[in-house]
Amino acid sequence: MDKKRPEWVPADGGKEFTTSVMKGVESMHDGMPGTSRITSHVPQVHRRQLTIDEHVQGVLAKDRTILARTITLIESNSPRHMQKAQEVLKQLLPYTGKSVRLGITGVPGAGKSTFIEALGMQLVSSGHALAVLAVDPSSSLTKGSVLGDKTRMEKLSRETNCFIRPSPSGGTLGGVTRKTRETCLLCEAAGFDVIFIETVGVGQNEITVRSLVDFFLLLKIAGAGDELQGIKKGIIELADAILINKADGDNLQRAEVARDEFSRALHYLKSPTRGWTPRVLTASSIHGKGVADVWKMVEEFVAIVHKNKLFEERRKSQMIEWIHDLIREHLEQLFYHNDVIRAELPQAEAAVTAGTMPPTAAAQHLLALFEKTLFQTEYAKLDGKPEK
Numbered sequence: 001m002d003k004k005r006p007e008w009v010p011a012d013g014g015k016e017f018t019t020s021v022m023k024g025v026e027s028m029h030d031g032m033p034g035t036s037r038i039t040s041h042v043p044q045v046h047r048r049q050l051t052i053d054e055h056v057q058g059v060l061a062k063d064r065t066i067l068a069r070t071i072t073l074i075e076s077n078s079p080r081h082m083q084k085a086q087e088v089l090k091q092l093l094p095y096t097g098k099s100v101r102l103g104i105t106g107v108p109g110a111g112k113s114t115f116i117e118a119l120g121m122q123l124v125s126s127g128h129a130l131a132v133l134a135v136d137p138s139s140s141l142t143k144g145s146v147l148g149d150k151t152r153m154e155k156l157s158r159e160t161n162c163f164i165r166p167s168p169s170g171g172t173l174g175g176v177t178r179k180t181r182e183t184c185l186l187c188e189a190a191g192f193d194v195i196f197i198e199t200v201g202v203g204q205n206e207i208t209v210r211s212l213v214d215f216f217l218l219l220k221i222a223g224a225g226d227e228l229q230g231i232k233k234g235i236i237e238l239a240d241a242i243l244i245n246k247a248d249g250d251n252l253q254r255a256e257v258a259r260d261e262f263s264r265a266l267h268y269l270k271s272p273t274r275g276w277t278p279r280v281l282t283a284s285s286i287h288g289k290g291v292a293d294v295w296k297m298v299e300e301f302v303a304i305v306h307k308n309k310l311f312e313e314r315r316k317s318q319m320i321e322w323i324h325d326l327i328r329e330h331l332e333q334l335f336y337h338n339d340v341i342r343a344e345l346p347q348a349e350a351a352v353t354a355g356t357m358p359p360t361a362a363a364q365h366l367l368a369l370f371e372k373t374l375f376q377t378e379y380a381k382l383d384g385k386p387e388k
């Protein structure tokens with residue numbers, strides 16, 4: 001884990017900003033689980049940069065090495081790479097959209113990776129091609145969960161029909177979303193028909209994941225003392241299903257009690273998906289029990305949302321949401337990177353905390369300053385241009 005600050009964080013940014021950035025995956029390995037049995041058709045000498053066409057053709061040809069490199073390109077924050085990545089994506093867009101995206105969220109240790117390994121093995125053995133994107137792996141909490149994940153998904157990572165990719169957890173929330181969204185598109189273009197997105201549930205993450213996936217699965221463990229807290233937080237309102245994991249051994253009975261409690265609670269909540277009533281299931285991922293039922297449920301769900309057109313509708317509105325996320329993110333960066341704002345912000349904050357200025361007035365003052373500098377830049381551009 002690098003302690004590098006992401007470049008967008010304002011100089012006086014506090015804990016509310018992510019201040020640690022995971023090292024790019026490429027520096028450790030190429031994102032390929034196990035050994036790739038497919039030989040890349042592009043020479044790897046000196047890892048020369050691929051052309052746009054090589055990226056596009058490689059992804060379409062399901063070349064996993066090129067897929068991994070294209071994801072790395074997309075994760076890059078350099079403007080040159082971003083431009084290239086956008087061109088690659090544009091050309092791949094016609095080949096996207098044909099997958100089921102499943103978001104899997106739960107507290108650290110809930111058993112997400114174990115569940116993914118169990119269900120994933122069943123899916124690949126029945127002919128599915130599965131991509132697993134581990135967003136925000138909990139390495140910040142458990143130090144090195146990426147490695148842990150690789151061992152926990154040991155069998156799965158050796159499957160040629162499975163592609164496992166840990167994603168960087170740093171950057172803006174929008175950055176993570178943009179990259180994960182774009183990675184999903186790449187995986188779809190490469191022919192993966194099931195995409196799992198594993199994230200640690202820490203509040204905001206769940207909302208982000210909901211905006212990326214078709215089906216949102218919340219993993220819980222019984223007896224963790226948080227059974228009904230989730231309801232208050234509104235997180236379970238986002239879930240299409242809750243899976244009480246570790247329903248085995250001494251925990252079995254508690255898991256069943258938790259299932260009934262959650263079922264009752266869900267009864268009073270509005271479903272996040274029209275035409276679908278959220279369900280609560282139990283499973284023991286470690287023993288593979290109840291795991292197949294989860295997939296049966298997802299298939300049922302997919303049939304319903306295809307029939308009532310919600311699948312397509314949701315994907316479209318997620319794309320629209322995406323545009324606005326990007327605009328918001330960009331405007332925020334412009335604002336906080338602005339020299340005038342950077343100079344003025346601490347004073348405005350001090351005035352507010354000293355009680356000499358109301359927060360609204362401070363915000364208005366800063367925004368007015370910002371707008372003024374924007375116009376000045378525009379006027380400066382006009383200066384020197386010959387009049388018509």
Ligand SMILES: Nc1nc2c(ncn2[C@@H]2O[C@H](COP(=O)(O)OP(=O)(O)OP(=O)(O)O)[C@@H](O)[C@H]2O)c(=O)[nH]1
Pocket residue numbers: 106107108109110111112113114115138142145149152200245246247248283284285286287
């Ligand atoms: N008894 C039991 N243990 C389980 C089960 N599923 C997972 N575990 C154990 O719980 C621990 C955490 O499992 P993981 O799959 O790594 O959990 P995770 O949610 O992916 O954790 P992070 O990635 O760190 O957030 C491991 O020791 C697993 O062996 C289960 O169904 N039953």
Ligand SMILES: [Mg+2]
Pocket residue numbers: 112113114145149198
């Ligand atoms: Mg995990």
